Amino acid sequence: MKQSLHSATLDNGITVVGESLPDLQSVAVSFHAPGGSIHDPAGRCGLATVAGEMCLRGAGDRDSRSLIEALESAGVQWSQGVSSTHMSFSGAMVARQLPDVLPLYADVLRRPMLPADEVPAARQMVLQNLAGIEDDPAHRVIAALRRAHLPSPWGMPTEGISTQVEAIDADDVHRFVHRHLQPGGMIVAVAGRIDWNDFVSRIDTLLGDWQAAPPPEVVSGPRGDTVGHVPHDSQQTHIALAWSLPPYREDASHEATAALAILGGGPSSRLFTEVRERRGLCYSVSAGYQTSREFANAVCYSGTSAERAQETLDVMLAEIARLPGTITSDEMARVKARAKSGLIMQQESSAARAGAIARQWYHLGRLRTLADELARYDQLDRATVESWLAGQPPRDLTVVSLGREPLEVNRALPA
Amino acid sequence: MPFLHERLSNGLDVIAETSESAVSTSIGFFVATGSRDEHDAIWGTSHFLEHMVFKGTPDITGDDINRRFDAMGASVNAFTSEEDTVYYASVLPEQQDEAVDLLSRMMRPALRDADFETEKLVILEEIRMYDDQPPFGADDRCRAGFFGGHPLGRSVLGTIESIQALDVGAMRDYHQRRYAPGTMVLAASGAVDFQALVASAQRLCGEWAPMPSTERTVKPQPRAAARPGTERIVRPAASLDYAVWMVAAPSERDDDRHAARLLSILLGDSSGSRLYWGLIDTGEAEHASCHHQDYLDAGLFVTQLSCATDDVASLRERIADIYAAATRDITHDEFTRAQNKLASRVVLGGERPRRRLFEVGLDWSHSRTYRSVADNLRHVETVSLDDVRRVLAAWPLDGAAAAVVAGPGEAG
Structure with missing residues (x-):
């Protein structure tokens, strides 16, 4: 398969990464500014999210409505989002629209109007979202788990905390945007039917003379309790478990994520087989990997009837404890097949590829070709994964439940 | 993108x-059966059977199925709706034969008693899961309120009681009747070796016995809600109110369905629509949307709103005002924007074999018709503003609606 990956760095620190997928009609572009929720100041949890929303409420010489209408007239499937580390603006479109659309994004990044009279509506929008999350038990248990497992500000909820969002005003938004929506550390990613040189030159024209400020420092604070329960009047009890793993930028993350996939990554995984297929304890059970540049952890989740929750937790813990020393060659082969096929199929989506190369650059400071990625999986085998697991077995678990009654948790994994 | 078709004997x-x-191949079995083909004694069977299909055949265990799909690196799943049960896998092209082999064998499941009892527990957990989360069953209850005795009024999952009462014998009988070759389509998209696909189908499915008649009940659609008015579901732990209401709209056999879809995007898309600017951008509602849902013989405009309990009545009135204004003042600009938006979705969606599998498979299953991406694009581009106005007049959004509000309070 022919693949062409590109990267370029502008003088002000913006990195531009691209992948040409000439068989596609579409192009996807995304702008990732280093303004995520880890920069929310004390007492203003949710400020990055409110600020991200405000950036679309008018930019350049277009007010809120004209801006969105300009994007949608061009058929752009746009989105805006804030993670713990980034504030991102993305769009996928038919390739010929790109030259007309890029200046709109440049306005959003460099010339947001941030109208003070729209701050109450943006704040209210974020509060509505928080009220909706109150009714989503699976989301809540994972949020509680992150808060317990990760040090602040990494574990703090990106979507905000209602009482703190209510206090956010126009000055907070201005300060945040001017400090954090800046070119130093920004990643611009493009994938699909592209002309790379033309793209870089357009980005340079639009963003090249934007002056960078020094990156802000982030100070880590305390984490929460290792065992927690959130009372909620629901039929099901939701269970979430975490333990620390190497972040994506470390080579060992490869072994760690393979082991995690064997535990809970597909229908033939240990958790799915033992918790759902064998015992019928739940509808959903899974294990996944969450990583930032600094921290990473496993997240296991299941939701089940209150009276069956204790057994579900016990079986999950037993499967986690059983993993080291028991991996079979067949399991390894399946995990590799799934990962490789996922990597190859990603080539059919410009949006997926733009996101993937932006993430790679953020974590690694370089791009891996598909051939490299596949070759890494070829080198992975049962022995390398077992050897990693022997040194780093799952331990020091954080366990959070949400439901009517707390569960009995023995964090010392059964032998 | 060439289209190929072959019918087995x-x-x-x-x-x-x-x-x-x-770079991938998507393969699926489209079975023309769903909750509309059930009656009280077998309520929930279509969806339960979809789960049981993954529990194995006389020669293959459920664990074998999971392991074989994972060994192929397949992305595999299934879904059941009111009218369809669909099983699908996306694989790399070299795995086509293996994926077709496994999916085909699965269509003749063992339906073992012990598996049935274990999987019943999983289905009950699935029902409880949806019951615990928004919109807390309001959508199913609303459809029941709109359709009344029409077969589309039945929820896909069934109820705790209907699932507990289900019997494996009745499921075997249902499978025998509904999974007949004439009721099924084997579809593929992407990097497909069609000759090999037909050869596999011949070998694996060629012996399936035909059924004399597999026609389903199709009734004329109701033009208004069977039970108009608002029903309330009380959820003391809920934080917001979740309202849903439904009025009649064009069916999928009606040429006006394209105009209906454009109208719903213009009025109620998740961004840039009239509901978005009127209720979301202002921060007054957590969610406000309108979409067009079509079935073989019926269609719905579905409006969904979530907001604070105290605001639900006034915001429902606001939406009614927005709908009323649309009968007078849809502009050419906003119509063109909705058209561009939909056209872009058709083109970008057309790049994904998985997405095309669903479109091509369901089109063929429902009407033995093939529509290319270019055909779909033409349908979007030939709709006129007058068509949209005509549809709005013929299918009034303020018509007699079935409505349900789920939320913490007693009165809504």
Whole structure:
């Protein structure tokens, strides 16, 4: 398969990464500014999210409505989002629209109007979202788990905390945007039917003379309790478990994520087989990997009837404890097949590829070709994964439940 | 993208839309059966059967199925709706034969008693899961309120009681009747070797016995809610109110469905629509949307709203005002924007073999019709503003609606 990956760095620190997928009609572009929720100041949890929303409420010489209408007239499937580390603006479109659309994004990044009279509506929008999350038990248990497992500000909820969002005003938004929506550390990613040189030159024209400020420092604070329960009047009890793993930028993350996939990554995984297929304890059970540049952890989740929750937790813990020393060659082969096929199929989506190369650059400071990625999986085998697991077995678990009654948790994994 | 079709002697249709540039192959069985084909004694069977299909055949265990799909690196799943049960896998092209082999064998499941009892527990957990989360069953209750005795009024999952009462014998009988070759389509999209696909189908499905008649009940659609008015579901732990209401709209056999879809985007898309600017941008509602849902013989405009309990009555009035204003003042600009938006979705969606599998498979299953991406684009581009106005007049959004509000309070 022919693949062409590109990267370029502008003088002000913006990195531009691209992948040409000439068989596609579409192009996807995304702008990732280093303004995520880890920069929310004390007492203003949710400020990055409110600020991200405000950036679309008018930019350049277009007010809120004209801006969105300009994007949608061009058929752009746009989105805006804030993670713990980034504030991102993305769009996928038919390739010929790109030259007309890029200046709109440049306005959003460099010339947001941030109208003070729209701050109450943006704040209210974020509060509505928080009220909706109150009714989503699976989301809540994972949020509680992150808060317990990760040090602040990494574990703090990106979507905000209602009482703190209510206090956010126009000055907070201005300060945040001017400090954090800046070119130093920004990643611009493009994938699909592209002309790379033309793209870089357009980005340079639009963003090249934007002056960078020094990156802000982030100070880590305390984490929460290792065992927690959130009372909620629901039929099901939701269970979430975490333990620390190497972040994506470390080579060992490869072994760690393979082991995690064997535990809970597909229908033939240990958790799915033992918790759902064998015992019928739940509808959903899974294990996944969450990583930032600094921290990473496993997240296991299941939701089940209150009276069956204790057994579900016990079986999950037993499967986690059983993993080291028991991996079979067949399991390894399946995990590799799934990962490789996922990597190859990603080539059919410009949006997926733009996101993937932006993430790679953020974590690694370089791009891996598909051939490299596949070759890494070829080198992975049962022995390398077992050897990693022997040194780093799952331990020091954080366990959070949400439901009517707390569960009995023995964090010392059964032998 | 060439389209290919072959019919086996027992009536099973094998179709494919092939693409030279695709790097994956998507394969699916589309079974024309769903909750509308059930009655009280077998309520929930279509969806339960979809789960049981993954529990194995006389020669293959459920664990074997999971392991074989994972060994192929397949992305595999299934879904059941009111009218369809669909099983699908996306694989790399070299795995086509293996994926077709496994999916085909699965269509003749063992339906073992012990598996049935274990999987019943999983289905009950699935029902409880949806019952615990928004919109807390309001959508199913609303559809029941709109359709009344029409077969589309039945929820897909069934209820705790209907699932507990289900019997494996009745499921075996249902499978025998509904999974007949004439009721099924084997479809593929992407990098497909069609000759190999037909050869596999011949070998694996060629012996399936045809059924004399597999026609389903199709009734004329109700033009208004069978039970108009607002029903309330009380959820003391809920934080917001979740309102849903439904009025009649064009069916999928009605040429006006394209205009209906454009109208719903213009009025109620998740961004840039009239509901978005009127209720979301202002921060007054957590969610406000309108979409067009079509069935073989019926269609719905579905409006969904979530907001604070105290605001639900006034915001429902606000939406009614927005709908009323639309009968007078849809502009050419906003119509063109909705059209561009939909056209872009058609083109971008057309790049994904998985997405095309669903479109091509369901089109063929429902009407033995193939529509290319270019055909779909033409349908979007030939709709006029007058068509949208005509549809709005013929299918009034302020018509007699079935409505349900789920939330913490007693009165809504």
